[in-house]
Amino acid sequence: MRRRPGWRSEAEAMARPTRKKLVAIVESPHLARLLALLEEAGATGFTVLDGREGRGLEGEWRRNDVVGAVEKKVVIAITNAETAEAVLTAAEGFFARYPGIIYAHDVEVVRGERF
Amino acid sequence: MRRRPGWRSEAEAMARPTRKKLVAIVESPHLARLLALLEEAGATGFTVLDGREGRGLEGEWRRNDVVGAVEKKVVIAITNAETAEAVLTAAEGFFARYPGIIYAHDVEVVRGERF
Amino acid sequence: MRRRPGWRSEAEAMARPTRKKLVAIVESPHLARLLALLEEAGATGFTVLDGREGRGLEGEWRRNDVVGAVEKKVVIAITNAETAEAVLTAAEGFFARYPGIIYAHDVEVVRGERF
Amino acid sequence: MTDIFALAAANLTSPAVLFFALGVFAGVARSDLNVPEAVARGLALYLMLAIGFKGGVAVSQQGLTVELLLAALAGVVLSFAMPVIAFALLRAFTRLDRATAAASAAHYGSISVVTFVAGSEFLQMSGMVASGHMVAVLALMETPAILTGLMLAGRAADGPDARTRSELLREVLLNGSVVLLMGSFAIGWISGEPGMARLDPFVNGLFQGVLALFLLDMGLVAARRLSGARKLGFAGGVFGIVMPLIGAGLALATAALIAMSPADAAALMILAASASYIAVPAAMRIALPQADPSVYLTLSLAITFPFNLAVGIPLYAAAARLALGG
Amino acid sequence: MTDIFALAAANLTSPAVLFFALGVFAGVARSDLNVPEAVARGLALYLMLAIGFKGGVAVSQQGLTVELLLAALAGVVLSFAMPVIAFALLRAFTRLDRATAAASAAHYGSISVVTFVAGSEFLQMSGMVASGHMVAVLALMETPAILTGLMLAGRAADGPDARTRSELLREVLLNGSVVLLMGSFAIGWISGEPGMARLDPFVNGLFQGVLALFLLDMGLVAARRLSGARKLGFAGGVFGIVMPLIGAGLALATAALIAMSPADAAALMILAASASYIAVPAAMRIALPQADPSVYLTLSLAITFPFNLAVGIPLYAAAARLALGG
């Protein structure tokens, strides 16, 4: 049987490693660019969620609009510390130009070698 | 060119500030009230996501219902410590009356002065 | 008036307890199994969100497909430390077999006795 | 009499009722069949737009009549009054707490749009065409019961504050389904026959197909809600069947009083017998969050709705015809 | 003349305009009526598919004519040119910054599909049937204005990098609505009458009903956007009404120059007068993120769109008829 990468025996699993969780809230038209930024920094995976509504410096938006241009997406990526640092540094420039926010914090993961 | 508020040079960006991330899970009919609570406490922004299904003290719900009344929303807000404290205190009363939960934790942000 | 379980006076509320937030990203066909795993470990609630798109070891997916089989869901559960440990241990086997990830971190909660 | 049985049988083999049954079957068997909620809401919007518009066009040809005013008055009075009876029954025969009983009672004063829609189709099939203005009565009956429900819940320690009151008022007066039904009714009235000439294939051609698809989803929802039936107990379950009969009876008496046509009387009975599943739950979550939603949603969706659809509607039509001639 | 007023009045009491008004009312009154975004996008896809296909079928009967080529040329030139005028006006009379003024100007060079659809319905009702190829003109006018808008914004320090340029180019050439309109147009052209025989109940029967439901949602959106009107100031608000008149005037002059039929001229005027709310906002968010979206979305959705729908369309039709005979 094919083992998924990162498979480990139960014994090995005990000490759970720490990784960084990055979350970015970006506008639909800039999503591709943010994902490219993640990839360039070495992230091995990401998950995108649809925003429903929100408010920030540029005012309110909601998904129930005929206009898709101001919709926001939420991007989640678990990465190692190095990649996280690279993303956050690049994100400074990104979010100076485009609307949205980014933040990071530590998380405990299983199968740590895959991030 | 107009700089977005909170823009900083790369040199300034190095020391990243810590803020609070608040997450609340609330029922659609009470969303407006929770957002008002956030605003009164001084939050400068928020993002709402649609829940799909869930379970809690009041039992199960799922979005695929004809009935919107028991749908849940997930509200994310990054705030400073003071605002977070005010929100959590006010949330005690809110969640004693209405279904849902709230939790908070520290996050590292860029452009910290905007929260 | 019926008080919701976990209701406390304001004085009691001051010292906010710490709990674990678990987040799992799983494929739709395996959601029921992950929720069962949570329940067996003693979780008292959970919330599921729809993913929109993502990438991981098995490549890309997006929700805008005619095929539901590779869609991903995001599962959030706040639990006590013991339950979290049980879930993470069980998740090792789960995610060795099925696609997706799981991670955990501490959060501050109100009404801590309900988790 | 045989005619009545024939119609009841025809109802049970109509596509609409059968698609509902298919949904219930799929739900109970835990099939993964499901209707995306955006689609279900789109179908619901369509049904309200179409029924409102058709009613308005019908009224544009009759003008504002005394019948309309009397029917509207009757509907509003019933909506205010029925929760009182429902509440008394629930408190007498079940062990539901005050808030949950009051919230449930409010559902029975209000109406269910899809029950009315299915009922109208049945009446039409039976040659009993209700007046267009019954759609306005439908919209007017949606929310008065909310106020009665809140009064019945009593003045609790944490009764509605100012913000809740304003939220509630908006829910009562400007609930989405009230606005869409009334608005479409007005638009039908204003644009009349020329308007109908344009929208006919949309509001008439598709109507029964959309209803069938929507009822499939209602069946899935009802099945999912069945799990809440244990909480109701036997008395609660019986209430979900007896209360519509009481409502229909009251409506029939009222209809006789104001000399409604048998068809209009049947429509009013269907409205009175039906229980809300959109406007009232939302209002109750705002005003009475301590009431248990699984009780009133199970009553409305898993017991009263299927009963009305399969048995109630033909029964009320037969009763109206027997009592009021025609 | 009385004819014109009768048509204008008929426009105001058409279901489409009334459903838009209902949406505005519900939005302003803060009713919880709403159309799920998936449904709204589904309706928009339908409208583009249907209008494109119908246009293509119409052209399949006439073949590729000089009129088509001239109309396409006229549309593209207008789309490139109009933003220049809009930009000059906005800079002269409002205090909008350069980027926001340029982004807003680009919206007026482009078009609004739903305005065109509503306008076509009105023209048809008035017995002025525009050529099928005006749909191709519609698609061609969607994006040239984006380029003019960017030029007007000037070469900023952080002007488009290579990646942005490629994203933009795709947006201009392969924007979803351009592809669907042009594709459906081509399919209509290729499959012709036999194709229409198959799709007729879909693309024609439902058309006005879907339009009504979509306009209900447009009304809700417009009402929500009204809150942004304060930012515009008086001069901004006036611009949102004057600019469509200028665009329509330019289009009328162009139409006269190339000897268009009154119906085609009216269609071109409607296109010129309308402002984009899909393709251009998306492009502007990519290329000019520093421009304030609440300004251009309010202008386009909350001022110009309602004006064109209620007043502009009949006005342009009347003007085309008066100026070009027919």
Added chain:
Amino acid sequence: MTDIFALAAANLTSPAVLFFALGVFAGVARSDLNVPEAVARGLALYLMLAIGFKGGVAVSQQGLTVELLLAALAGVVLSFAMPVIAFALLRAFTRLDRATAAASAAHYGSISVVTFVAGSEFLQMSGMVASGHMVAVLALMETPAILTGLMLAGRAADGPDARTRSELLREVLLNGSVVLLMGSFAIGWISGEPGMARLDPFVNGLFQGVLALFLLDMGLVAARRLSGARKLGFAGGVFGIVMPLIGAGLALATAALIAMSPADAAALMILAASASYIAVPAAMRIALPQADPSVYLTLSLAITFPFNLAVGIPLYAAAARLALGG
């Protein structure tokens, strides 16, 4: 013979095939055109409801015939048997691992609803009207192949535990599309002509338009899946075209054996040639998560589906007519 080429050409210029091509074009060119998934699922529900209902109404007029039983038996046998051939080919000519080969093979034993729908439209256009009961065969063929696929995958160390087995059984017996197709078929059968009188504009009028819009989305999906084709290699790609031909050939032989009409034989060939993209992928993710989904989804959606739609369907129809007369 010229007749066959004329029909094949007519197929390629039918709106349905052209909208699929438009979707592929938009996807390959990376346009931002997209169909919200709720809309796509709504359209899929509609197609299953309509095709099931129409089949049932047709059967209500013929009654339960030996033909139906034989066709059902033939379909189920084919569904069980075809994966064995597919598996052997994949293992012999490609380097896919056992699990991925078995999972892919299962897709070819099952069917694709939209291929059947498009095929039925083509047959109708060609004057070959298949029996209503072929819809029941369609539903019956959806899931048997899953069982064969699992057997082919072999008894792995981590073979299905009790929970997986029960999940799988539900997927096989109560898969949403099986339930909806069979349920709608039964409803059509029960409600017969009177039922059809009510739903006709819905299930017939809209059918081809909805199919066109759905195929647009299928084109977008196929294009997105094309990126997975590299993984398949040359042999894998060839398999995606040869396997439908083998399936169709087997079906033709079976049809001859049980003396089916040419139209029914063509329908059975289309079913045999088509590959699942809903029921089987879901089951394989549950039972064989180690199999690579990008392989079987690319095969089914990006190779076999377009091939059948553009080339296969007219080919099978022609072969059935040549072989079985008519």
